[in-house]
Amino acid sequence: MSSPPPGALTAAFIIAGKDLRSELRRRTALVSAVVFAALILVIFNFARDPTSLRAEQLAPSAFWITCAFAAVMALSRAFAVELEHGALDGLLLAPVPREALFLGKFLGNLVFVLVVEGITLPLFVLFFNVSLRGALPGIMLVAVLATVGFVAVGTVFSALTARVRFNELMLPVLLLPFMLPPLAGAAQVTAALLNGRPILESAGWLRLLLVYDITFVTLSLLIFPALFDE
Amino acid sequence: MPVSSPSDREPILLQATGLRRSFGERVVLTGVDLILAEGETIAVTGPNGVGKTTLLRVLAGLLRPSAGEVLLDGRPVRTADPRSRAAIGLLSHRAMLYDDLTLQENLEFVARLHGLRDPRKVARDSLEQVELLARAGDSPRTLSRGLIQRAALARALLHAPRLLLLDEPFTGLDRAAAGRLRALLAARRPAGLGTIIVTHQLDEARDIASRVLALQAGSIGSVAA
Numbered sequence: 001m002s003s004p005p006p007g008a009l010t011a012a013f014i015i016a017g018k019d020l021r022s023e024l025r026r027r028t029a030l031v032s033a034v035v036f037a038a039l040i041l042v043i044f045n046f047a048r049d050p051t052s053l054r055a056e057q058l059a060p061s062a063f064w065i066t067c068a069f070a071a072v073m074a075l076s077r078a079f080a081v082e083l084e085h086g087a088l089d090g091l092l093l094a095p096v097p098r099e100a101l102f103l104g105k106f107l108g109n110l111v112f113v114l115v116v117e118g119i120t121l122p123l124f125v126l127f128f129n130v131s132l133r134g135a136l137p138g139i140m141l142v143a144v145l146a147t148v149g150f151v152a153v154g155t156v157f158s159a160l161t162a163r164v165r166f167n168e169l170m171l172p173v174l175l176l177p178f179m180l181p182p183l184a185g186a187a188q189v190t191a192a193l194l195n196g197r198p199i200l201e202s203a204g205w206l207r208l209l210l211v212y213d214i215t216f217v218t219l220s221l222l223i224f225p226a227l228f229d230e
Numbered sequence: 231m232p233v234s235s236p237s238d239r240e241p242i243l244l245q246a247t248g249l250r251r252s253f254g255e256r257v258v259l260t261g262v263d264l265i266l267a268e269g270e271t272i273a274v275t276g277p278n279g280v281g282k283t284t285l286l287r288v289l290a291g292l293l294r295p296s297a298g299e300v301l302l303d304g305r306p307v308r309t310a311d312p313r314s315r316a317a318i319g320l321l322s323h324r325a326m327l328y329d330d331l332t333l334q335e336n337l338e339f340v341a342r343l344h345g346l347r348d349p350r351k352v353a354r355d356s357l358e359q360v361e362l363l364a365r366a367g368d369s370p371r372t373l374s375r376g377l378i379q380r381a382a383l384a385r386a387l388l389h390a391p392r393l394l395l396l397d398e399p400f401t402g403l404d405r406a407a408a409g410r411l412r413a414l415l416a417a418r419r420p421a422g423l424g425t426i427i428v429t430h431q432l433d434e435a436r437d438i439a440s441r442v443l444a445l446q447a448g449s450i451g452s453v454a455a
Contacts, residue, residue: 003345003346004313004345005312005345006342006345014339018339021331021335022331025330081328081330084328084329085325085326086324086325087327087328089292089324089326090326090340090385092292093291093318094315094340094344095313095314095343095344096312096343097312098312229294
């Protein structure tokens with residue numbers, strides 16, 4: 001009946017699959033994040049004075065600020081679902097390494113935040129009336145590079161704050177400072193791409209995003225198991 | 231030989247030595263010694279708040295003892311290979327089920343994490359074992375307290391763990407379901423599978439366990455039966 005327990009990567013996919021299936025069924029986090037993103041874009045759009053500020057100047061910052069806050073909303077749910085009926089104990093008792101638990105939650109969160117960004121992007125084009133012609137592949141690349149890093153950090157902080165009081169407040173306070181480097185990089189590259197510049201001109205920022213990703217995914221993998229050493 | 235040792239010469243499945251656990255200033259376990267032989271069922275009783283659940287969580291490896299050690303099959307529970315956790319099944323106060331998944335999906339998820347072959351069949355068999363197959367497609371949020379307890383039992387028994395830790399397993403169960411649980415526990419003994427039941431109901435404990443231990447003031451103080 002039994003065979004060896006799955007390896008870390010297989011276990012991670014099993015956990016991520018469970019999270020995504022739950023989210024597809026519940027949809028509350030997805031709908032909240034998308035509605036929230038749409039509201040911020042609307043506010044940014046109406047607050048802008050078109051005679052003094054061109055859409056291309058404001059649009060990249062508006063887009064990434066929107067994505068950042070939508071991601072924080074999504075990440076705040078990541079471990080809350082594990083606490084509802086003590087399901088976290090079940091995960092901790094599973095015969096898989098703690099790193100697999102991190103990878104699973106990270107992959108689930110990453111897919112979720114990328115989906116939110118994917119839905120936000122057309123809204124962004126609609127509200128700011130910017131052209132993505134030629135810029136879309138570059139924006140997709142920078143979105144993945146920026147999102148990997150802050151979702152890794154966010155997954156750790158989501159686990160860290162899930163069992164503390166006022167966790168909805170604690171998560172953004174802890175996470176937003178760590179989101180600044182990838183968000184700044186992503187906004188810079190997006191601005192350059194929207195202005196028709198080739199992506200190679202932003203190679204420095206892309207390298208920074210890549211280094212950030214490697215650093216924080218590695219650190220998160222190392223730190224995560226200690227969070228559950230009660 | 232301490233009072234919490236088995237009287238026969240069966241191989242030892244679980245051995246806890248000098249377990250202490252405190253939460254801040256509050257000392258809950260002050261030095262628990264416990265031995266569980268293969269195929270043995272023991273019950274740990276005691277009044278509310280005496281540390282029964284803490285003891286179970288320490289034995290499961292979910293809580294680090296402040297001092298002492300838990301060995302399962304001779305290996306430390308907390309530092310052993312993560313795969314060794316496959317030998318542990320836990321029924322706690324909480325069902326460890328996800329409301330957004332059906333019972334079938336919940337159990338399939340557990341079966342996959344344990345690397346069991348044919349997770350769908352394993353999940354169905356496990357639900358059938360607790361007579362919940364008819365509710366396989368339902369979410370746990372639609373179930374009554376007793377049915378949730380049965381689903382949680384199915385989850386704990388799913389991978390036929392060598393060590394089964396049960397925290398107040400009869401809570402919410404009607405007489406028929408309690409009888410089925412007794413039969414399930416009895417069927418584990420010949421296979422050499424060990425069970426520790428934590429309960430504050432002494433009569434229930436005497437009914438199913440070969441030894442009944444009393445947890446008093448943070449340590450195993452006496453053998454009640």
